[in-house]
Amino acid sequence: MAKNLVIVESPTKAKSIGKMLGSNYKVRATVGHLRDLPKSKFGVDIKNNFEPEYIKVRGKAKTINELKKEAEKADKVYLATDPDREGEAISWHLEYLLGLDPNEKNRVEFHEITKDNVKNAIKNPRTIDQNLVDAQQARRVMDRIVGYEISPILWKRVKSGLSAGRVQSVALMLIVDKQKEIDAFVPEEYWTITADHEIDKLKFVSEFYGSTSKKMKISNEAGAKKVLDKADKNNFKVVEIKKSKKSRKPPKPYTTSTLQQDASNKLGYSTKFTMQLAQQLFEGIELGYDGSVGLISYMRTDATRISQEIVKESLSYI
Known part of the structure; x- marks a missing residue:
């Protein structure tokens, strides 16, 4: 029986990582968030330091119960959700749902789904980064405040069914301001x-x-x-x-935004389609004898860091 339980977000990633870690590890997926703000009410206590009210996501009871059973049987539980704000928050919610010790080092990050990276990450767990969790909570609370406060105004003044978002509302204001500049321009x-x-x-x-x-x-x-x-x-x-004489540096590795821009400009791909393809490349592609291997590092990033593993392999190949 597997001694260790590793929890990721995606079933595809679970399959890839399971092959790399071997029989001592059981890898399971949350398939997204397990707790969130309620849809039926505001869910944020404005008067109590904007405290969010979390409930279990509808339809996730079976997944939560299965993960609890697996966690009870395991000697060690590793929370290996995605290495970003959302992933950190999902691990934080998992820690609460599974009754894990918040001081225990059980959080691991897979920035690349390769055998060496996965095994190194398992060897170097850490505690939950509360700053990342707080950042995700602030974003979620802002989504709720802006959406629930401004959307009803749109329904009354513009059209029923419209929604106002934390980002799109500000973006719309920037577009309107720029249009005013254009209209005021004297050619x-x-x-x-x-x-x-x-x-x-x-x-x-x-x-x-x-x-x-x-x-x-x-x-x-x-x-x-x-x-x-x-x-x-x-x-x-x-x-x-x-x-x-001019020296020209090679282009930097893609960030999330530059990847989406190039995919749109050069290939005509939508943002959603680009991220779907990137997710598949990150989680792993079947490469025959090598099995499922991740071909890119995590695609939701503003960093242009290059994996030391690929630098080493590239230099060796060159």
Whole structure:
């Protein structure tokens, strides 16, 4: 019988990690949150330091009971939910539901689903990071306050069924402010003058700058004609050539936002589809003899850190 219980969020990840850890470990999935604010009421005590009121998520009673039974049988329980705010909060709720000691080091993070990373993480557990939990709770409470307070106003004034969010409400305000700037902008006419050149089969284009001492702005057609009339079109002279060296760094590894931007701009993928693909690559893809292997590090991140394991392997391969 397995001595250790490892709890993750995704069944796919549970399957991949289970193969890597072996028979002494049983890996189970929560499939998302197990406790949350109630949907039927506000669920936040504004007068008592914004204390949230948590209840078990509807439909998760069976999962909670199964995890409790497995935890009672195990010598050690590892909380291995995703390495972000949401994951930390899910582990915190699990700690409460399973009656685990909050001072015990039972939280592990898998930033990459590879054998070495998974085994190293199991060897180095920590306690729950209350700062991350508080950050997630603050976000959830703000969602509830903004949504429940502003949405009813939208139903009355705009349209029934609309919702106001913690992020989308502010984003909408920024868009409106920017549109006001655009509407207030007074356009100015400007002209540019360019010339095509060819010297010893070398072709290049020059652009009118002004006098040798200062740049000149051309704001209408008459000004452009005046410059052209003064220019000796058959007598151009190169007076200076400047050469410089530039170093260009390779692009940084993707963060969540840059991944979504590139996927949208280059491939036309929606944000949701991009994150679904990234989740699959993170949790593991079947690679024949090697079994299920995670191919990217955790995709919800603002960090551009490169895994030391992949750096080592890349240098060795090169």
